[in-house]
Amino acid sequence: xxxxxxxxxxxxxxxxxxxxxxxxxxTQTFGWAKVKNNWQPHYFYLEEAGKITAALSVLSIYDxxxxxxxxxxxxxxxCALEDIERVAELLEEASAYARAHGGFLLRVxxxxxxxxxxxxxxxxxxxxxxxxxxxxxxPLQSLVLDFTEHGYQDAEEILNSLSKSTRKTVRRSYRLxxxxxxxxxxxxxEFYRILEVMNKYHGITYxxxxxxERLYDAFSDxxxxxxxxxxxxxxxxxxxxxxxNRAFAMYGADTHEYNLGQSYQINxxxxxxxxxxxxxxxxxxxxxSTDETxxxxxxxxxxxxxxxxxxxxxxxxxxxxxxxEQFTQRKKA
Numbered sequence: 001x002x003x004x005x006x007x008x009x010x011x012x013x014x015x016x017x018x019x020x021x022x023x024x025x026x027t028q029t030f031g032w033a034k035v036k037n038n039w040q041p042h043y044f045y046l047e048e049a050g051k052i053t054a055a056l057s058v059l060s061i062y063d064x065x066x067x068x069x070x071x072x073x074x075x076x077x078x079c080a081l082e083d084i085e086r087v088a089e090l091l092e093e094a095s096a097y098a099r100a101h102g103g104f105l106l107r108v109x110x111x112x113x114x115x116x117x118x119x120x121x122x123x124x125x126x127x128x129x130x131x132x133x134x135x136x137x138x139p140l141q142s143l144v145l146d147f148t149e150h151g152y153q154d155a156e157e158i159l160n161s162l163s164k165s166t167r168k169t170v171r172r173s174y175r176l177x178x179x180x181x182x183x184x185x186x187x188x189x190e191f192y193r194i195l196e197v198m199n200k201y202h203g204i205t206y207x208x209x210x211x212x213e214r215l216y217d218a219f220s221d222x223x224x225x226x227x228x229x230x231x232x233x234x235x236x237x238x239x240x241x242x243x244x245n246r247a248f249a250m251y252g253a254d255t256h257e258y259n260l261g262q263s264y265q266i267n268x269x270x271x272x273x274x275x276x277x278x279x280x281x282x283x284x285x286x287x288x289s290t291d292e293t294x295x296x297x298x299x300x301x302x303x304x305x306x307x308x309x310x311x312x313x314x315x316x317x318x319x320x321x322x323x324x325e326q327f328t329q330r331k332k333a
Contacts, residue, residue: 025075139286173261
């Protein structure tokens with residue numbers, strides 16, 4: 001069933017269901033649609049005895065080059081992926097709606113790791129998970145520290161579990177006078193200043209300031225904006241967003257003016273916060289390879305016990321085959 005956004009009572013019920021579900025991802029929440037405000041949201045749900053049992057939050061955007069709409073359910077659905085009948089019902093309804101509204105593709109990329117048995121069951125239903133790094137909306141691998149898996153008892157034990165060079169750098173940063181400061185929304189300009197400095201240093205494109213305002217406001221009760229301070233100056237920053245049992249290190253930046261271990265310390269402070277506040281996962285986000293020459297991978301694995309998660313991949317439902325092929329070829333290019 002497609003949610004009528006004017007039905008405020010049902011919308012609130014669905015919002016709460018997504019917030020409370022153990023199968024919910026941050027990008028399936030109503031808040032994420034506020035962040036991605038240039039996309040149009042569509043919410044599908046199933047009911048039994050008047051109660052919501054499953055949901056799929058879909059965003060769509062018009063692709064003028066292809067002349068069609070791309071429908072995308074990031075990290076959906078909000079139900080157990082093993083419940084294939086429910087998932088199939090959601091996909092059938094969402095794909096029918098998308099096709100009727102100019103869609104050329106419905107893409108879903110669940111937030112679960114690879115599972116060959118489950119993938120086989122889906123293939124028997126005609127649904128195939130794609131694992132093409134060149135044609136995906138999200139990286140197919142992430143680095144995640146699972147506190148429960150390692151059975152940590154306290155933050156000191158976590159620190160001691162890191163590599164010798166990493167824990168040495170973290171401890172050294174405190175001795176050199178680096179301290180951690182947790183800010184507020186009023187500190188977003190300082191966060192953005194450091195982000196700009198770092199991205200210009202590396203020649204990387206970055207999002208506009210208002211994107212981070214929307215991100216902060218959409219999850220204001222679950223955001224931790226922190227800074228590494230040295231002699232009264234912010235020299236590194238981190239934006240952590242929490243949802244369910246997961247703490248996402250969504251953005252981090254360093255001015256590169258100092259080599260005092262500030263980026264190491266701020267990540268350890270975020271890990272300590274996540275652990276002490278009962279989150280199971282510290283998620284450092286996507287990587288594009290596990291090659292030893294990949295600096296992003298090498299840095300993130302220092303704090304995640306090399307906890308590489310290989311995601312199950314994209315479940316693509318082409319609605320217009322020619323336009324879908326054009327879209328995937330462009331992505332690869």
